Amino acid sequence: xxxxxxITVLIPEEQIQKRVKELAEEIRRNYLGKCxxxxxxxxxxxxxxxxxxxxLRMPLAVDFLRISSYGKNLVTSGEVKILLxxxxxxxxxxxxxxxxxxxxxxxxxxxxxxxxxxxxxxLAVCALLQKPENTIKxxxxxxxxxxxxxxxxxxxxxxxxxxxxxxxxxxxxxxxxKEP
Ligand code: IMP
Numbered sequence: 001x002x003x004x005x006x007i008t009v010l011i012p013e014e015q016i017q018k019r020v021k022e023l024a025e026e027i028r029r030n031y032l033g034k035c036x037x038x039x040x041x042x043x044x045x046x047x048x049x050x051x052x053x054x055x056l057r058m059p060l061a062v063d064f065l066r067i068s069s070y071g072k073n074l075v076t077s078g079e080v081k082i083l084l085x086x087x088x089x090x091x092x093x094x095x096x097x098x099x100x101x102x103x104x105x106x107x108x109x110x111x112x113x114x115x116x117x118x119x120x121x122x123l124a125v126c127a128l129l130q131k132p133e134n135t136i137k138x139x140x141x142x143x144x145x146x147x148x149x150x151x152x153x154x155x156x157x158x159x160x161x162x163x164x165x166x167x168x169x170x171x172x173x174x175x176x177x178k179e180p
Contacts, residue, residue, distance in 0.1 A: 007164070007171035010153055011146060016128075016170065017051070019145045023126065024055030027096065027143060035059040036094040037120075039086065041111065042066040044100030047157030047165070048128045048145075052098065063088050065111065080110040095120040096143075100158050101129040105137035112139065129153065129170070152178065 027036075035058075040049035042064050053062060066084035095115060102108050108125060115123055126143035133150040148170075154160050155167030160177065 006174045009169050010172050011170040013168040016156060020051045021055050023143050023145060024052055028056055028058050031094060034094045036096050037061045037063060037090055038096050038098050040064045040098045044158050045098050048100055049098050061088060080107050090118050090120045092121050094122045097125045099127040102127045102141060103131050103134050105135050105139045109137040109139050
């Protein structure tokens, strides 16, 4: 596998931090007087979630869902398996689902249906990234960080085969590093 230096920066750290702050301000304005539950989707969303909650500066609760990942595949199978479920009830709560990236939209669509079945007071989706070129299931993203072209991206929590989550920026995985 090629070294980290071959990853091209797509969105630098400062730009991510600025956008996360803007998203947090928008969410804070829309949830005045509420105590939303932020549901992070593991593993990819944990870095984004950590930065987002520290910018929110409002009463909130945090919980996580862990779902099966792509493994070494670069495309989704469309099948989502919940490996670890929420630990707090969300009925009658304002819920914000926090995702790293929306690609085909199948994962977020599945998770929305799953959470709605638990009868929250409201459900919004906050995603750091969206690749609109691959959309199969069009799901509105209420709070979106960036729209990006159709590259496989890593860093800021996103991985390829378990690597690169620790990069503070978002980068493009070079073709040479992908499985044939
Ligand atoms: P979707 O179901 O096709 O929308 O896929 C969403 C999930 O696929 C995300 O939560 C990520 O885990 C993963 N994913 C999609 N594109 C990328 C990428 O470019 N880099 C890393 N993970 C990705």
